[in-house]
Amino acid sequence: MTSHYEGGCDHVHVTASAxxxxxxxxxxxxxxxxxxxxxxxxAFFNWGDLTADHPEKMTRQPFNKDNPDGPLELCTCSECGAALMLDDKEKRIRVAVPNVMGYDDAAFPKATYHAFWDESKGYAKPSDGRPVYDGLQPSFVWPAGA
Incomplete structure (x- = not known):
């Protein structure tokens, strides 16, 4: 397997193969x-493209405390508490947050747009030339579950 990106902590290594x-x-x-x-x-990955070498060392908790039965779980290391990935219980995607989850953020491709921005956020609309949407980009299609 060719590794595109590697993150995680000393106890659990997370690897993206695409x-x-x-x-x-x-x-x-x-x-x-x-x-x-x-x-x-x-960064969203197809579910099977982001894997952990020791999933048994991951603690899972709801990603959204206001929607604890939602599909996304925050996976953290059971030994050191490091954030490792977001895992989709429907097995559609896994998510890396490069600057929080042990990746070299500079090695990732630059984000192509801004998502989930709205005027109520209390700060100026991003003006860096990338598109700004109130949700995910309109062309995004959720993959089928694995």
Whole structure:
């Protein structure tokens, strides 16, 4: 398997075997509450393209505390607590947040757009030349579950 990107911690190594299927700056309130950042570089991968070498060492918790039965789970290392990936219980995608999950953010392709921005956020609309959407880019199609 060719490794495109590697992240994780000393106990659990996470490897991407393909390029992301979506790559954006996320402005959603859930990402803000989890990362403490105004916006966060997020990369979606097809579910089987992002894997962990020791999944038995991952602790899972709901990604969205306001929707605990939602499809995304935040996976953290059971030994050191490091954030490792978001895993989709429907096995459609897995998500890497490069600057939070142990990746070299500079090695990732630059995010191509801004997602989940709205005027109520209390800051200026991004003006870096990338498209800005109130959700995921309109052309994004959720993959079928594995």
């Amino acid at each position: 390029e992301p299927i979506d790559n954006h700056e996320c402005h959603c309130n859930v990402c803000k509450s989890v990362t403490g950042q105004q916006h966060t570089h997020v």
